[in-house]
Amino acid sequence: MRLLLLEPRDSAHAARIEHAAKDAGLSISFLDSLEATPSEAALVGVGPSVRDPLQMARHLRAISSEALLVFFVGSSSARDTLHAELVRDPFLYPRYELIELPANARQLASRIGTVVATVERQLHASPGTRRDRRARPVSGSRQPNSPGAQQDVTSVLVHAPDAIFSTDVACRLLTWNAASQGLFGFNPQAALGRTVEILAVPDIPDDSTRQLGTVLSRVFASNASQHAQVVCATEAGDVLNVSVSIAPIRDARGDVVGASVIARDDSEYQRVEEALRQANRQKDEFLAIMSHELRTPLTSILGYTDMLLRGLSGPLPPLTNKYIGNVRSAGDRLLELVNGLLDYTRLEAGVERLEIQPVDLSRIVGQVVQHFQSQAKAKGIELRLAIARGVAARIEADEEKLTHVLRSYIGNALKFTPDAGWVAVYVGPDPGVRDAARVSVVDSGIGMADEQVKRVWERFYQGDASLTRPYGGMGLGLAIARHLVTLHGGTVGAESAGPGRGSTFWFTLPLRHST
Missing domain, CATH: 1.10.287.130 (Signal transduction histidine kinase, dimerisation/phosphotransfer (DHp) domain)
Structure with a gap:
């Protein structure tokens, strides 16, 4: 069986899904657009990078409502939000599955395999059925607005494993499935017709964003779906931490007439x-x-x-x-x-404090560069300094902390630059911000891949974490440097053209001139 996947081939998720699909016994093809989808397709996937998966579902329904549509999502919140939209409009697309991308590749392959088994059972149970359905309307099929179809939808909602309920714009409960009773304790007779205030926790202000009623009001005000963490009281008086996904319900004219809510107990997760x-x-x-x-x-x-x-x-x-x-x-x-x-x-x-005083930025940079000259000379590295004209000589900063940042930057540059290379330190105005200075440390060293550039500021991060790595350290220097620069009101950054092509690390400081 073949999976047709709508996901950029070079995205971070594409390789994971492709590898897991092959482990599940699927061949896989990447689609640039839904228009390229064959009408006889049995399995179509929508990747996490697709901006509007619901629109994709609408388009695919026009091409082939027989294909099983698999939404791959990157997080539980994305899954719940999409699920809420699909439940709210059950005729958006008749057959779909939601797969949250787990950290474990084996779990992902297992979930894809379960979906494949479902499709194969349906195909083997009724060979030729899909061809017959494309050729003519199925006798006895239900139209979306028929009473039978509505009964089917109601049955799905009633027996869903998640707590699903709906309200009108006054927050009165209109539907309440069995899982809602299991979670909150209220039976349908006790819940329906009452407002969500029955779930409010007395000790929390009514306008708190942790109250369900407040989140519902925000959904009605914005006309947009929301995912939130709230606290709810059960019929027995217990307090639960609940994850909710809320989507507005619209009538035929597009006006919001209520909201659908999917709720899940997060108390154990919070503990x-x-x-x-x-x-x-x-x-x-x-x-x-x-x-x-x-x-x-x-x-x-x-x-x-x-x-x-x-x-x-x-x-x-x-x-x-x-x-x-x-x-x-x-x-x-x-x-x-x-x-x-x-x-x-x-x-x-959070106890790091700055001792702000007037300091000479050029002098501090010059002293730190001079401190490292002997180390640079020992490796045959040329260490040079250039200070642009017009940079304020005296600013307000913590000299000790500023020295720490410079030592971290220059020390790293020397560490990761091979013998006979060069390291240059530049001091000048920040090209992007007025009244700010920028200190850049540029080297001809080993450089970094894009993934390393993204993670280089993380605490304890090592580009090479193996026990045999040639460079020592705990991976704290740059994380601490960023924190100290942030305390000064500045910013940090790193750039590299790639492995073996050197790196540039810079930080900015606001020029709060001393008087």
Whole structure:
């Protein structure tokens, strides 16, 4: 069987769907448009990148209502929103499936395989049926507005596994399926005709966005579907965290006359999320304690090795002096890592504060460049500095934090630039923002792929995460640098023409001139 997929061939989702489809025993073809869909198609997929999947469903229905339409969605919220629209208008397209793209490729293949099995059962159960249906109307088929068709729709809604109910524009409940009773406890006799206030939580203000009634009012005001997290009270008085997808219901003239709601209990998910937050807090506390505990003895080690290197205990043999120098270098590196962990814990706790004072931007940049000259010379790298005319000499900033940012940028450039390369630091006005300075660090180094550029500011991100990677570090430097620049009111950015073609890292600072 062949899957005809409407999804850009070069999108991030196309390869995943193609691989999973092949694992499920499908061949796959990519379509540029629905007009290219054969009328005898059995399985048509609409990928996550398609902007208006509902319009696609309408177009496909005109071509062939016999094909099974599979909507691939990238998230549960997208799935619920699309489901709400399809439930609201059950004649939009008669046969469809929704598949949320999971993180696990095997799960995706399994879900596609289930859909394929459904199609094959239908084809084998009635061979030739689809050809006959295309040739002539099916005797006894129901028209969309016939009483029988409406009964079918009602049956689907009543027996749906999700809580589905509808309201009028006054928020009075008009329909209430069995799953709604199972979730909230109210039977249809107790719910129908009453407003959604029966689900309101007394301790939360009526106009809170966590109340269902408030979200419904926003849907009616905007005439647009919405997905939200709300809290609802059950008949027994329990409070549930509920994920809702709400879509407006329109009459034949297009006027909004009510809303359909799909609700799902998210309480367990919220409990898991809170447990993860607590685990994160404990992790940060542990890192802070361990960093301080490591720093104390490390400071003593560095102090004593420094005394030995300075000859305060007497002259040392050359080989011993070399070994102690190696100990000192390793200690400096370890101290840098410990300080990085301390910076990270302060960043996570939100306690990082700036000591703003008038500083000379050109002087600070020049000092940091001079600091790295010996390291650059050791690798045969040319490290140069260029400062444009007209850049304000004195701005208001935290000199220590600004120095930290520059050290991170230039240190990274030297680390990822091979021997005999070059690194250039430029200071000038920001071309995109008035009254802002821009510092750029450009190198001839190993460069980055597009995916690495997107993720380079993430905490603990390593472009090469293997144990044998040639470059050390924890992946915290740029994340901390971005945080410090943001505290100053500036922005950061990174660019690369690709692997092996160098990189550019820059940051901007507002020129709040000192007086």
